[in-house]
Amino acid sequence: MGSTNVVGILGGMGPAAGADFVRLFVQACAQELRARGEPVHDQAFPEHWLAQVPVPDRTRALGSTEQGAHQPLEPMLQALGRLAAVGSRAVAIACNTAHAWHGRLQERFPQVELLHMARETAQHLSAQGARGVALMATEGTYRVRLYEEALAEAGLACHIPSDTERLAITRGIFEGVKADNMVLAEQCFSEVALRLAERHGPVTIIMGCTEVPLGLQGSAAVAGLDLVDPAQVLATALARRAYRAS
Template identity: 65%
Template sequence: MATQVVGILGGMGPAAGADFVRLFVEACARQLQAQGQRVQDQAFPEHWLAQVPVPDRSGALLSTESGAHQPLEPMLQALGRLAALGVQSVAMACNTAHAWHGRLQARFPQLELLHVAEEVARALRAEGVSQAILLATTGTYQTRLYDEALARAGIALITPDAAGRERLMEGIYQGVKRGDLVLAQRCFAEVAQDLLARHGAQPLIMGCTEIPLALPGAPGLAGQRLLDPAKYLAQALAQRAYRQGPPQMS
């Protein structure tokens, strides 16, 4: 029995792509342990990370222009190169980029392109969660990325108002993407605390890959449940990699 080759489409941002590989490797190790297999280098599935420059996703979704600044073309190119490497399942390490999920999947029917919101919805439904707070980019709110997947799972979504959304964007763009994690944590924590104060203790979905790089450990959020969608996506990718059974040991 052989493992399946899997891919990670990253670069959006690059630190989040690197963190996704870490989460994927951890998820693989957990699956090996759960199967009673020895965790060793050769037991991990072949996987490829493509970190390519992609125009800003939220910017493209909020703009009425089309053309050079669209993220679709570089994502298609990277996916094509992952497919040529023999990759059979791909995870995108960017929530907002899922706005193009349908078009990317349609162009590469031979690959399975995982969907982050479907993985989060599946996990939360299994736990019986009925409400959750979503922290995300304006692009992700606008495309209602999580809304439908969570609604189908019977989970109501709580989102910040316009001022809160702007504050999150400040934390993502002026904070994490420029390396200022102190600013980022302050922005994210303020929005989170405000929503928790108004809606009670609900699970918080950190629905932009930049948020888990700064929010955990924020003062005032101790004991709150912070969900990293990348963890669920990484676990789903590890399941695909091992779908054909335990790895062949040479």
């Protein structure tokens, strides 16, 4: 087997999502090894680093023009610097809304390939032949049109939930997953997903917040829906970079 590249994961937004991203990445590495016809064993996995740092709320920061400790850029820069210092060639950000600062992070660390979750997801859906797409996300992600712009570049239109549905998603994120109330999270997320499918037909629903897949894990209510997890798409992209020849 050839050499691998060191890669990094910028987490902490929230910690459960960062930890779950490592699981997705390890699964993606195993799939990459099988696709290459190589055996899966401990020594075949690449060196990868997780930076779980406390980062201020991204959505709240996007709603404020004031500078200060409530802004997430500085702690993300510090964490990315640590990942670069240990030799990470590529880094994935385990938070959708944090990609609002993707450009400034990449500008400060040009030596690191900072993957873009929304663009990777849009390219994946385009390659899969997706037609209709709906988005479940944070208010911050909607505000900066993170997915709408990436999907438009890939030739895909995006359906956005109603104001009431967006409030339910927010409740599921903050009062549900982040407060460790998974029953509430599943209730909020599944109701919105089912309404989107009812209103727009057989669309692909992007779970565009890393808390949404955590809240819908094992949910029988959404078993028949076409759900895509951008974190899983991003983990696969990071695994490809880890095994790509230098």
